[in-house]
Amino acid sequence: MSTHFLQAPAVARLSRWGLLDRIIDSDCPPINDLLLEVDGQDMPVPFEGSDLIPALFAPRRTVLDKILVDAAREAGAEVKEGFYVEELVQEDGRVTGVTGRTGDGERVTEHAKVVIGADGRHSVVAEKAGAAFVERVEPVSCGYYGYFTGDFPERTEFRIKPDHLQISFPTHQAQVIIAQWPPDMFKTVRKNPEEHLRQAWAGSEVGDALSSAKLTEKVLGSADIPNFVRQSWGPGWALAGDAVYQKDPAPADGINDAYRGAENLTKALDDGLSGRVEMEEALAGYAQTIEDARKRTLPLTIQVSSFTEPPPVKFQAFMELTAWHAEDQMAIEAGVHA
Numbered sequence: 637m638s639t640h641f642l643q644a645p646a647v648a649r650l651s652r653w654g655l656l657d658r659i660i661d662s663d664c665p666p667i668n669d670l671l672l673e674v675d676g677q678d679m680p681v682p683f684e685g686s687d688l689i690p691a692l693f694a695p696r697r698t699v700l701d702k703i704l705v706d707a708a709r710e711a712g713a714e715v716k717e718g719f720y721v722e723e724l725v726q727e728d729g730r731v732t733g734v735t736g737r738t739g740d741g742e743r744v745t746e747h748a749k750v751v752i753g754a755d756g757r758h759s760v761v762a763e764k765a766g767a768a769f770v771e772r773v774e775p776v777s778c779g780y781y782g783y784f785t786g787d788f789p790e791r792t793e794f795r796i797k798p799d800h801l802q803i804s805f806p807t808h809q810a811q812v813i814i815a816q817w818p819p820d821m822f823k824t825v826r827k828n829p830e831e832h833l834r835q836a837w838a839g840s841e842v843g844d845a846l847s848s849a850k851l852t853e854k855v856l857g858s859a860d861i862p863n864f865v866r867q868s869w870g871p872g873w874a875l876a877g878d879a880v881y882q883k884d885p886a887p888a889d890g891i892n893d894a895y896r897g898a899e900n901l902t903k904a905l906d907d908g909l910s911g912r913v914e915m916e917e918a919l920a921g922y923a924q925t926i927e928d929a930r931k932r933t934l935p936l937t938i939q940v941s942s943f944t945e946p947p948p949v950k951f952q953a954f955m956e957l958t959a960w961h962a963e964d965q966m967a968i969e970a971g972v973h974a
């Protein structure tokens with residue numbers, strides 16, 4: 637379950653990895669216009685493109701993730717899809733591999749110098765390695781999203797209302813319509829999420845388009861999205877993506893952050909495995925990047941996503957996250973790892 641708006645640094649990284657053309661070729665609509673709303677005021681924010689980031693994109697995960705997996709395979713990775721990790725192999729307090737089962741149910745053990753848990757917020761690797769929570773905040777919102785076809789404005793909208801958030805953007809052959817509410821609204825909203833999505837957007841251009849739009853698949857949502865940062869590595873293991881830093885989806889920062897972390901972890905592993913730097917030192921450097929992100933972005937994410945803050949405070953936090961993205965984007969454009 638995930639929507640898929642990519643912040644500018646994520647698009648820049650896809651570009652740097654040579655994969656953005658594949659997204660463009662998949663007929664993913666480019667996004668050049670953003671509209672923010674706070675306190676009833678609309679603020680258009682045209683996106684200033686660059687060679688690296690000609691536009692923003694929000695590709696379906698089924699398209700985006702396949703492009704990444706194919707690229708990993710082409711780059712020489714041996715990919716085993718449908719493999720489920722169940723346990724870690726440990727020797728003398730060090731992780732040395734995994735055991736799991738293939739799609740056919742065959743039990744397999746694999747050995748590795750370092751096991752990377754990029755297995756999402758319910759990470760088995762984190763659990764079995766005993767990765768401690770550095771910080772954990774229980775869910776501050778609940779949300780639902782749906783895919784609709786209709787006559788929608790071709791832009792991303794992020795509307796901060798006192799009692800809910802509205803987010804919308806175009807993707808492959810559909811418009812993604814999202815709303816988030818305080819967690820205690822979940823029982824009410826889940827009775828008819830499609831109707832609540834439509835009600836949340838009523839009275840806007842998107843709402844007008846929604847009134848005659850067609851829902852193309854089941855509306856999905858959750859009230860179980862906590863915010864946390866875990867210990868990021870230990871002897872023989874490391875975590876990446878949501879496994880190490882999981883956050884409310886309101887600022888649409890999860891994929892972006894996962895790509896940033898993947899790059900930083902790859903660099904640390906390359907340094908460690910090549911012997912340029914002791915592995916422990918290299919992974920400690922990676923841990924510092926997670927810690928820097930936690931300190932700077934976790935409080936802002938909570939402010940944007942929770943309903944205890946008034947809209948102007950949420951907006952300010954959103955703009956501070958945008959400034960963080962701009963710094964990251966500049967570092968990528970300058971060819972350095974953030």
Ligand SMILES: Cc1cc2nc3c(=O)[nH]c(=O)nc-3n(C[C@H](O)[C@H](O)[C@H](O)COP(=O)(O)OP(=O)(O)OC[C@H]3O[C@@H](n4cnc5c(N)ncnc54)[C@H](O)[C@@H]3O)c2cc1C
Binds near residue numbers: 640754758
């Ligand atoms: C409702 C919702 C909306 C969101 N919207 C956005 C958005 O618009 N933009 C954005 O940037 N982010 C968004 N996010 C966040 C985003 O989905 C995550 O941050 C991102 O997917 C993290 O990537 P990941 O690779 O770490 O984890 P995941 O994408 O969760 O991938 C983990 C992978 O590990 C596999 N796996 C899990 N356990 C095992 C196991 N034991 N063995 C083998 N494989 C395993 C899973 O099958 C999966 O393929 C949203 C999240 C939610 C819940």
